[in-house]
Amino acid sequence: MKRTSRDIRTANRYEVLRQIIAESPTSRQELAAATGLSLATVATLVGELLDLRMITEVGFEESAGGRPRGLVAVNASGGALIGVDIAETYVHVELFDLALNVLARAEEDVRPGESLPEQLVGHVAAAVGSVVTQAGIEGARVLGVGVSVPGQVDRATGISEYAPNWDWHDVPLVDLLSEYIAYPLYLDNPLRAVAVAELWFGAARGSGNAVVVTLGTGVGAGLVLGGGLHRGVSNSAGEWGHNTIVLDGRLCRCGNHGCVETYVGAPGIMLNLRELSPDSELLHPGDQTATIAALARGMRTGDPVAIEVVRHTARYLGASIAHLVNLFNPEVVVLSSWVAAALGEPLVAEVREAVARHALPRPMAATEIVLSPIPTDPACLGAATFALEGALQSVGQRSAKRTTPARTKMHDPR
Amino acid sequence: MKRTSRDIRTANRYEVLRQIIAESPTSRQELAAATGLSLATVATLVGELLDLRMITEVGFEESAGGRPRGLVAVNASGGALIGVDIAETYVHVELFDLALNVLARAEEDVRPGESLPEQLVGHVAAAVGSVVTQAGIEGARVLGVGVSVPGQVDRATGISEYAPNWDWHDVPLVDLLSEYIAYPLYLDNPLRAVAVAELWFGAARGSGNAVVVTLGTGVGAGLVLGGGLHRGVSNSAGEWGHNTIVLDGRLCRCGNHGCVETYVGAPGIMLNLRELSPDSELLHPGDQTATIAALARGMRTGDPVAIEVVRHTARYLGASIAHLVNLFNPEVVVLSSWVAAALGEPLVAEVREAVARHALPRPMAATEIVLSPIPTDPACLGAATFALEGALQSVGQRSAKRTTPARTKMHDPR
DNA sequence: GGGGTTAGGAAAGGGGCTTTATAAAGTCAG
DNA sequence: CTGACTTTATAAAGCCCCTTTCCTAACCCC
Numbered sequence A, B: 001m002k003r004t005s006r007d008i009r010t011a012n013r014y015e016v017l018r019q020i021i022a023e024s025p026t027s028r029q030e031l032a033a034a035t036g037l038s039l040a041t042v043a044t045l046v047g048e049l050l051d052l053r054m055i056t057e058v059g060f061e062e063s064a065g066g067r068p069r070g071l072v073a074v075n076a077s078g079g080a081l082i083g084v085d086i087a088e089t090y091v092h093v094e095l096f097d098l099a100l101n102v103l104a105r106a107e108e109d110v111r112p113g114e115s116l117p118e119q120l121v122g123h124v125a126a127a128v129g130s131v132v133t134q135a136g137i138e139g140a141r142v143l144g145v146g147v148s149v150p151g152q153v154d155r156a157t158g159i160s161e162y163a164p165n166w167d168w169h170d171v172p173l174v175d176l177l178s179e180y181i182a183y184p185l186y187l188d189n190p191l192r193a194v195a196v197a198e199l200w201f202g203a204a205r206g207s208g209n210a211v212v213v214t215l216g217t218g219v220g221a222g223l224v225l226g227g228g229l230h231r232g233v234s235n236s237a238g239e240w241g242h243n244t245i246v247l248d249g250r251l252c253r254c255g256n257h258g259c260v261e262t263y264v265g266a267p268g269i270m271l272n273l274r275e276l277s278p279d280s281e282l283l284h285p286g287d288q289t290a291t292i293a294a295l296a297r298g299m300r301t302g303d304p305v306a307i308e309v310v311r312h313t314a315r316y317l318g319a320s321i322a323h324l325v326n327l328f329n330p331e332v333v334v335l336s337s338w339v340a341a342a343l344g345e346p347l348v349a350e351v352r353e354a355v356a357r358h359a360l361p362r363p364m365a366a367t368e369i370v371l372s373p374i375p376t377d378p379a380c381l382g383a384a385t386f387a388l389e390g391a392l393q394s395v396g397q398r399s400a401k402r403t404t405p406a407r408t409k410m411h412d413p414r
Numbered sequence C: 001g002g003g004g005t006t007a008g009g010a011a012a013g014g015g016g017c018t019t020t021a022t023a024a025a026g027t028c029a030g
Numbered sequence D: 001c002t003g004a005c006t007t008t009a010t011a012a013a014g015c016c017c018c019t020t021t022c023c024t025a026a027c028c029c030c
Helices: A005-022 A028-035 A039-051 A117-135 A173-177 A190-201 A266-276 A288-301 A304-328 A338-358 A361-365 A378-396 A405-411 B005-022 B028-035 B039-051 B117-135 B173-177 B190-201 B266-276 B288-301 B304-328 B338-358 B361-365 B378-396 B405-411
Strands: A055-060 A070-074 A080-086 A090-097 A102-109 A142-148 A152-154 A159-163 A168-171 A185-188 A210-215 A219-225 A332-336 A368-371 B055-060 B070-074 B080-086 B090-097 B102-109 B142-148 B152-154 B159-163 B168-171 B185-188 B210-215 B219-225 B332-336 B368-371
Touching (some): A005 A028, A005 A039, A005 A190, A005 A378, A028 A039, A039 A070, A080 A378, A117 A142, A117 A173, A142 A173, A142 A378, A159 A173, A173 A185, A190 A210, A190 A219, A219 A304, A266 A288, A266 A304, A288 A338, A304 A332, A304 A338, A304 A361, A304 B304, A332 A338, A338 A368, B005 B028, B005 B070, B028 B039, B039 B070, B080 B117, B080 B378, B090 B117, B117 B142, B117 B173, B142 B173, B159 B173, B190 B219, B210 B304, B219 B304, B266 B304, B288 B338, B304 B332, B304 B338, B304 B361
Parallel strands (some): A210 A332, A332 A368
Antiparallel strands (some): A080 A090, A090 A102, B080 B090, B152 B159, B159 B168, B210 B219
16 A cells, blocks of 8 residues: 555566566666666666575676676576465476576375365475475575465465365465475465466566456456556455356356356366367366367367357457456456467467457557467466565565664675 | 656645545644654645645644644635536536635537537637636636546547547647647546546545446446556556447447446436336436436335336446456445436445345455445546646646756745 | 643655766777 | 777765654643
8 A cells, every 4th residue: 555665676676687587698788778777776686686696697798899798697596486386176386496497396186075274285285395305406495485276365364265166264374384384485366376477477577557367267367557466455356257247147156147257267168168069079078178178179170169169268258358458458468377378379369359349449459469478387487476576575674673784784795 | 657756755745635625624643644654744745735825724723731733724715626527418617626616617518510629629618718707716826627528538648539429539639728728738538537536535535446437328437546547558448338248238339239338328227217118207218317317216206117227227237346346356336427426325225236246255345335425527526636636746846957946946935 | 930742843864766977897999 | 008988887976755853832731
């Protein structure tokens, strides 16, 4: 709520690091040009990041008369970040270096019966332990662990307030996890994780206004407004998946009828297929992944049923995304998550057309609709990004009240 | 895009003045408590506003031991603001004092044929001249004129890029108006004007996140996010009225089918009535205002047809507002503009229920749905508020390059 | 007419960003 | 190989904010 000059600093720190990660190596000059900050400010921020060992100096640029530009790059080995994506049927954990490359990966299946928090926590703890040993990282290098869990979360307290999948109510997830995991923990939900991933590393980079549409089993929209994530008053903004798109339409697991999710989520797409062609061999009952994969193959081989199903789905998607375009007037709408990745460009092409039919021409003209360029699980990446943001946030804070102002000075390498 | 510490100052200036207007007279202490700013900051800002003659000192509070608090109040006669609401069928102009009381009012009818910019400009110029003479204000006191015109506008250049009513394309409205009007001009569209009015003086005061739903002939949603108006990348955010709520539904004037507007805008409500009871005496064909008024009367007298029509309308409205609740997770949804004002609390009650049926419980629990408390034309008030913001904006600016640094010093009253 | 108490202003301090000056590190020509 | 020119990076100073702290002003009450 309350803005202070410190927020500006934090935002600038993010911006500079983001830029370095995106384009490594780079010079201070380029950074200043890219961020619009003055050279002096960039230099101090770069200095901070160097002190933190998040970046390193890596030589100089060729010069044509004049002092050569010093180059800095992400210090990949300067730390590790862990992203945890807890979903209905699996737990994905990835360990990243600071360049956000995946160093190790672990996956645990969650069986239908296992809905107790303790069971989930066990899976997460096991997987986190696994990636750390796999990567051969010493524990101290891990800067933090981001956790994405479906439903409504309170990020400040680390409580999963409500998770529909398992009927959780006010589960103190971070407290439970901290018994097994010694690293700083950051909790949020997949919608926002995916949005942050796109904001830092994906198609929303540099956009002040973007909407990240997550298409998976559930669907939602992460809102990037004014350069930052919009969370709403109780951290539950972006629940686009449960907007009514067909009055008295299909029954949704949320209890309502005609939600967007029931038409464009993976189960909804399966239903679209079944209604269109009940005996299609594309349909793998009970297996969303296989069905979506089959549809994707069908699109490529020109299977008329697959094409028709995607077109049909795109119709609903188009109307629903048009809502977002009309309301937010974003620069870019990013289609992300596994269904979007599987169906790929052909889906996007259909969606573009469908959105154009429903949205107003003016906002539509200002909006690009693109596929996410992120190759891995964006929720994992986003969760890890929360950890990165967390590590960066604490930079500005003066350590412990006023105990050691002199001592910190002495640490100064200069 | 780029944030600077100056923006903080501007926001605080707005906040303090807003507070003073809301509660006049008040003390610095109360202001500090209400805004969360330090006493020192409040004192400087109050000093600025005193220098500008926007507020005045008006005595002291009773004291019970201790120095009495100095009271400040809006200096109503310290300036005048003019709000212009250009609509399809009329031009409303109101002249406000700085306490935002209406001092004078003028209305010009716009006949169906008169769609030329010059004609509209003539009406506006006449009405503006009229309110100034009516109020007996000397011209120098007018701080600015805000103009609300439907459609897509570019507020920086003052161009009406597109107005569907009259098929305007890139009309340089501000340039045209400035031939007749010597005061500073501010242009935007009614959606945003109404939202700003609610943000400063209405039900959205103090909310970081609010949605202002405008229900008139056309409908839309003004978005207050993070304490400020969200405009989108091309200043056309908030076009909620043209979101599709019924696939292949009623034909809308925008060319699409099933837009929200076609069900809950005034003509849409008339259609709802006609469909429900074609021969109802409530229906005044061709007269939106009369029909809505008749419905309002019917609600009060318990006319079953009126009740049913409103309930029917509320159903569509509920689903559409639920979209906003799910997406933005706002603190408050304000129903504003003339249709909302006419149908009043009974409509709101129905809407609350309908929204609750469609929105997710979590965001819904955090959201209040209320009627606008603004008694006059909110678009006029909002337009005038743009002028007020404009007048306040230029405070911080240091005048002219470096011509007269000494001279300005000499003007300093101290 | 002194305490005691509260208000308000002035000064100092801390954080940020930018502009300007200075030092550092090259290239290039003579 | 040295001096001139160019470009980069850092240091210093200036400006804009906001806050905390201190001190004076103003009032009540005894």
